Amino acid sequence: MINFNGSLVPQEQLVFSTNERIISYADSIKELIRIVDGEILLWEDHYFSLMASMRIMRMQIPLNFTPEFFQNQIKTLLQHNQNGCITFTCYRTTSSDILDSSIGYFIVFDQQQEAWNHEIEEAEIDVYKDFVINDSFFSQNNIVHPEENIARVYAHENDMRDLVLLNANKRIAKSLNGSIFLVNDHKIRTPKQSEGVQKSVLRNHFISTLNKGKVFEVEETEIFPFEMQRAEEIFVLIDGYGMVSYTKNRKKTYRTDKAQEIFSLFV
DSSP: OEEETTEEEOGGGOOOOTTSHHHHTOOEEEEEEEEETTEETTHHHHHHHHHHHHHHTTOOOOTTOOHHHHHHHHHHHHTTOOSEEEEEEEEEOOSSOGGGOOEEEEEEEEGGGOSOEEEEEEEEEEEEEEEEEOOSTTTTSSOOOHHHHHHHHHHHHTTOSEEEEEETTSOEEEESSSEEEEEETTEEEEEOGGGTOOOOHHHHHHHHHHHHSSSOEEEEEOOOGGGGGGOSEEEEEETTTEEEEEEEETTEEOOOHHHHHHHHTOO
16 A cells, blocks of 8 residues: 555555656655654654755645654554555656646555665675766755666666766765765775765764764765775665675675674664
Protein backbone atom coordinates (compact mmCIF):
# COMPACT_ATOMS: atom_id res chain seq x y z
CA MET A 1 0.00 0.00 0.00
CA ILE A 2 1.01 3.62 -0.65
CA ASN A 3 -0.16 6.73 1.16
CA PHE A 4 -1.20 8.86 -1.82
CA ASN A 5 -2.24 12.34 -0.70
CA GLY A 6 -3.72 10.95 2.51
CA SER A 7 -5.44 7.86 1.06
CA LEU A 8 -4.08 4.33 1.20
CA VAL A 9 -4.04 2.76 -2.27
CA PRO A 10 -2.44 -0.42 -3.66
CA GLN A 11 0.80 0.38 -5.44
CA GLU A 12 -0.41 -1.18 -8.71
CA GLN A 13 -3.42 1.19 -8.73
CA LEU A 14 -1.39 4.38 -8.36
CA VAL A 15 -2.05 6.54 -11.43
CA PHE A 16 -0.55 9.92 -12.34
CA SER A 17 -1.96 12.19 -15.01
CA THR A 18 0.43 13.11 -17.80
CA ASN A 19 -0.39 16.68 -16.77
CA GLU A 20 1.41 16.26 -13.44
CA ARG A 21 4.75 18.03 -13.24
CA ILE A 22 6.30 14.96 -11.64
CA ILE A 23 5.68 13.20 -14.97
CA SER A 24 6.47 16.07 -17.34
CA TYR A 25 9.45 17.57 -15.53
CA ALA A 26 10.36 15.20 -12.67
CA ASP A 27 9.45 18.18 -10.45
CA SER A 28 9.70 16.51 -7.06
CA ILE A 29 11.84 16.04 -3.99
CA LYS A 30 12.10 13.12 -1.60
CA GLU A 31 13.25 12.19 1.88
CA LEU A 32 14.40 8.67 2.86
CA ILE A 33 13.63 7.68 6.44
CA ARG A 34 14.49 4.57 8.43
CA ILE A 35 11.81 2.81 10.49
CA VAL A 36 12.88 0.63 13.44
CA ASP A 37 10.37 -1.23 15.64
CA GLY A 38 7.62 1.01 14.32
CA GLU A 39 9.46 4.19 15.27
CA ILE A 40 10.42 6.92 12.78
CA LEU A 41 14.12 7.54 13.40
CA LEU A 42 15.21 11.18 13.55
CA TRP A 43 11.76 12.18 12.34
CA GLU A 44 12.01 15.84 13.36
CA ASP A 45 15.31 16.21 11.49
CA HIS A 46 13.74 14.58 8.44
CA TYR A 47 10.71 16.87 8.65
CA PHE A 48 12.83 20.04 8.73
CA SER A 49 15.05 18.67 5.95
CA LEU A 50 11.98 18.11 3.76
CA MET A 51 10.64 21.60 4.51
CA ALA A 52 14.03 23.18 3.72
CA SER A 53 14.20 21.30 0.41
CA MET A 54 10.69 22.46 -0.53
CA ARG A 55 11.66 26.07 0.21
CA ILE A 56 14.80 25.78 -1.91
CA MET A 57 12.68 24.46 -4.80
CA ARG A 58 10.18 27.32 -4.26
CA MET A 59 7.30 24.92 -3.59
CA GLN A 60 4.18 26.35 -1.99
CA ILE A 61 4.20 24.48 1.32
CA PRO A 62 0.61 23.65 2.39
CA LEU A 63 -0.41 25.05 5.77
CA ASN A 64 -1.29 21.56 7.02
CA PHE A 65 2.28 20.30 6.48
CA THR A 66 3.05 20.41 10.20
CA PRO A 67 5.35 18.05 12.12
CA GLU A 68 2.25 16.25 13.45
CA PHE A 69 0.87 15.85 9.93
CA PHE A 70 4.19 14.50 8.70
CA GLN A 71 4.38 11.93 11.51
CA ASN A 72 0.71 10.89 11.27
CA GLN A 73 0.84 10.34 7.49
CA ILE A 74 3.80 8.01 7.88
CA LYS A 75 2.23 6.09 10.77
CA THR A 76 -1.00 5.70 8.78
CA LEU A 77 1.01 3.78 6.19
CA LEU A 78 3.06 1.75 8.67
CA GLN A 79 0.18 0.04 10.50
CA HIS A 80 1.70 -3.35 11.36
CA ASN A 81 4.98 -2.79 9.50
CA GLN A 82 7.78 -2.42 12.03
CA ASN A 83 11.07 -2.21 10.16
CA GLY A 84 12.08 -0.84 6.79
CA CYS A 85 12.56 2.36 4.81
CA ILE A 86 10.08 5.13 4.04
CA THR A 87 10.36 7.37 0.98
CA PHE A 88 8.35 10.59 1.40
CA THR A 89 7.98 12.35 -1.97
CA CYS A 90 6.50 15.82 -2.55
CA TYR A 91 5.73 17.12 -6.05
CA ARG A 92 4.03 19.92 -7.95
CA THR A 93 0.75 18.76 -9.41
CA THR A 94 -0.05 20.50 -12.72
CA SER A 95 2.22 21.44 -15.59
CA SER A 96 0.16 24.29 -17.08
CA ASP A 97 1.46 26.99 -14.73
CA ILE A 98 4.15 26.35 -12.17
CA LEU A 99 2.97 29.29 -10.06
CA ASP A 100 -0.52 27.81 -9.73
CA SER A 101 0.64 24.28 -8.97
CA SER A 102 -0.49 22.78 -5.70
CA ILE A 103 1.57 20.22 -3.79
CA GLY A 104 0.91 16.51 -3.79
CA TYR A 105 2.73 13.80 -1.92
CA PHE A 106 3.04 10.05 -1.68
CA ILE A 107 4.73 7.82 0.87
CA VAL A 108 6.15 4.40 0.04
CA PHE A 109 7.23 1.79 2.57
CA ASP A 110 9.95 -0.67 1.54
CA GLN A 111 10.05 -3.68 3.82
CA GLN A 112 12.79 -5.28 1.73
CA GLN A 113 15.16 -2.78 3.33
CA GLU A 114 14.21 -4.06 6.76
CA ALA A 115 17.75 -4.66 7.95
CA TRP A 116 20.37 -2.00 8.64
CA ASN A 117 23.10 -3.41 6.44
CA HIS A 118 26.84 -3.33 6.12
CA GLU A 119 27.72 -4.90 2.81
CA ILE A 120 31.27 -5.74 1.82
CA GLU A 121 31.39 -5.43 -1.95
CA GLU A 122 34.12 -7.46 -3.60
CA ALA A 123 34.14 -5.04 -6.50
CA GLU A 124 35.89 -1.97 -7.82
CA ILE A 125 34.82 1.60 -7.19
CA ASP A 126 36.23 4.03 -9.73
CA VAL A 127 36.06 7.72 -10.64
CA TYR A 128 33.49 8.77 -13.26
CA LYS A 129 34.66 11.66 -15.43
CA ASP A 130 31.96 12.14 -18.09
CA PHE A 131 30.21 14.87 -16.11
CA VAL A 132 30.77 16.91 -12.96
CA ILE A 133 28.55 17.63 -9.95
CA ASN A 134 27.23 21.16 -9.51
CA ASP A 135 28.07 22.24 -5.97
CA SER A 136 25.13 24.67 -5.63
CA PHE A 137 22.53 24.10 -2.93
CA PHE A 138 20.00 23.12 -5.62
CA SER A 139 22.04 20.05 -6.56
CA GLN A 140 22.38 19.15 -2.88
CA ASN A 141 18.62 18.47 -2.73
CA ASN A 142 17.36 14.92 -3.18
CA ILE A 143 15.87 15.54 -6.62
CA VAL A 144 16.14 13.85 -10.00
CA HIS A 145 19.57 14.22 -11.61
CA PRO A 146 19.18 12.71 -15.12
CA GLU A 147 22.93 12.61 -15.78
CA GLU A 148 23.31 10.16 -12.90
CA ASN A 149 21.11 7.68 -14.78
CA ILE A 150 23.76 7.59 -17.49
CA ALA A 151 26.43 6.96 -14.87
CA ARG A 152 24.38 4.05 -13.50
CA VAL A 153 24.23 2.48 -16.95
CA TYR A 154 28.00 2.93 -17.27
CA ALA A 155 28.55 1.29 -13.88
CA HIS A 156 26.37 -1.66 -14.88
CA GLU A 157 28.13 -2.08 -18.21
CA ASN A 158 31.51 -2.12 -16.46
CA ASP A 159 30.51 -4.40 -13.57
CA MET A 160 30.85 -1.68 -10.95
CA ARG A 161 28.53 -1.31 -7.99
CA ASP A 162 29.30 2.39 -7.53
CA LEU A 163 31.19 5.35 -8.99
CA VAL A 164 32.89 8.39 -7.47
CA LEU A 165 31.49 11.67 -8.82
CA LEU A 166 33.63 14.83 -9.02
CA ASN A 167 32.70 18.50 -8.81
CA ALA A 168 33.86 21.23 -11.22
CA ASN A 169 37.10 21.59 -9.25
CA LYS A 170 37.89 17.92 -9.93
CA ARG A 171 37.50 17.07 -6.25
CA ILE A 172 35.37 14.25 -4.86
CA ALA A 173 31.75 15.27 -4.24
CA LYS A 174 30.00 11.99 -3.49
CA SER A 175 29.48 8.50 -4.79
CA LEU A 176 26.67 7.59 -7.14
CA ASN A 177 24.87 5.84 -4.27
CA GLY A 178 25.60 8.04 -1.26
CA SER A 179 28.16 9.82 0.91
CA ILE A 180 31.74 8.59 0.56
CA PHE A 181 34.21 8.19 3.45
CA LEU A 182 37.96 7.48 3.34
CA VAL A 183 39.48 5.78 6.38
CA ASN A 184 43.07 5.86 7.65
CA ASP A 185 43.52 4.32 11.09
CA HIS A 186 40.92 6.13 13.26
CA LYS A 187 40.80 9.23 11.05
CA ILE A 188 37.88 9.44 8.63
CA ARG A 189 37.68 12.01 5.84
CA THR A 190 34.61 12.92 3.80
CA PRO A 191 33.83 15.76 1.37
CA LYS A 192 32.36 18.83 3.04
CA GLN A 193 28.82 19.89 2.15
CA SER A 194 29.93 22.70 -0.18
CA GLU A 195 31.73 20.21 -2.43
CA GLY A 196 28.40 19.01 -3.84
CA VAL A 197 27.38 16.51 -1.17
CA GLN A 198 23.70 15.61 -1.20
CA LYS A 199 21.93 16.76 1.97
CA SER A 200 21.29 13.86 4.31
CA VAL A 201 19.92 13.63 7.85
CA LEU A 202 21.60 10.24 8.17
CA ARG A 203 24.99 11.65 7.13
CA ASN A 204 24.74 14.50 9.65
CA HIS A 205 23.75 12.10 12.44
CA PHE A 206 26.50 9.66 11.45
CA ILE A 207 29.26 12.30 11.54
CA SER A 208 27.99 13.89 14.75
CA THR A 209 27.77 10.54 16.55
CA LEU A 210 31.29 9.48 15.57
CA ASN A 211 32.79 12.83 16.55
CA LYS A 212 31.09 12.68 19.95
CA GLY A 213 32.73 9.32 20.62
CA LYS A 214 36.34 8.78 21.56
CA VAL A 215 37.37 6.25 18.93
CA PHE A 216 36.97 7.86 15.50
CA GLU A 217 37.35 11.41 14.22
CA VAL A 218 35.54 12.59 11.09
CA GLU A 219 36.89 15.52 9.10
CA GLU A 220 34.75 17.21 6.43
CA THR A 221 37.21 18.58 3.91
CA GLU A 222 38.32 18.80 0.26
CA ILE A 223 39.43 15.48 -1.20
CA PHE A 224 41.11 14.84 -4.55
CA PRO A 225 40.64 11.50 -6.38
CA PHE A 226 44.30 10.45 -5.99
CA GLU A 227 43.76 10.35 -2.22
CA MET A 228 41.67 7.22 -2.71
CA GLN A 229 44.94 5.40 -3.36
CA ARG A 230 46.23 6.44 0.08
CA ALA A 231 43.17 5.31 2.01
CA GLU A 232 43.15 2.08 4.01
CA GLU A 233 39.40 1.68 3.58
CA ILE A 234 36.58 3.26 1.57
CA PHE A 235 32.91 2.99 2.41
CA VAL A 236 29.70 4.70 1.30
CA LEU A 237 26.81 5.64 3.58
CA ILE A 238 23.48 5.11 1.81
CA ASP A 239 20.26 6.68 3.10
CA GLY A 240 17.69 4.12 4.15
CA TYR A 241 20.08 1.22 3.63
CA GLY A 242 23.32 1.37 5.61
CA MET A 243 26.97 1.11 4.62
CA VAL A 244 28.81 -0.49 1.71
CA SER A 245 32.57 -1.12 1.86
CA TYR A 246 34.53 -1.48 -1.36
CA THR A 247 37.64 -3.60 -1.69
CA LYS A 248 39.31 -2.29 -4.85
CA ASN A 249 40.18 0.85 -6.80
CA ARG A 250 42.34 0.00 -9.78
CA LYS A 251 45.44 -1.72 -8.34
CA LYS A 252 44.66 -0.62 -4.78
CA THR A 253 42.94 -3.06 -2.43
CA TYR A 254 41.12 -2.00 0.74
CA ARG A 255 40.51 -3.54 4.13
CA THR A 256 37.06 -3.46 5.75
CA ASP A 257 37.65 -4.02 9.48
CA LYS A 258 37.39 -0.36 10.57
CA ALA A 259 34.13 0.02 8.66
CA GLN A 260 32.75 -3.06 10.41
CA GLU A 261 33.73 -1.53 13.75
CA ILE A 262 32.04 1.74 12.80
CA PHE A 263 28.92 -0.05 11.63
CA SER A 264 28.60 -1.87 14.96
CA LEU A 265 28.14 1.52 16.67
CA PHE A 266 24.93 2.14 14.70
CA VAL A 267 23.22 -1.25 14.81
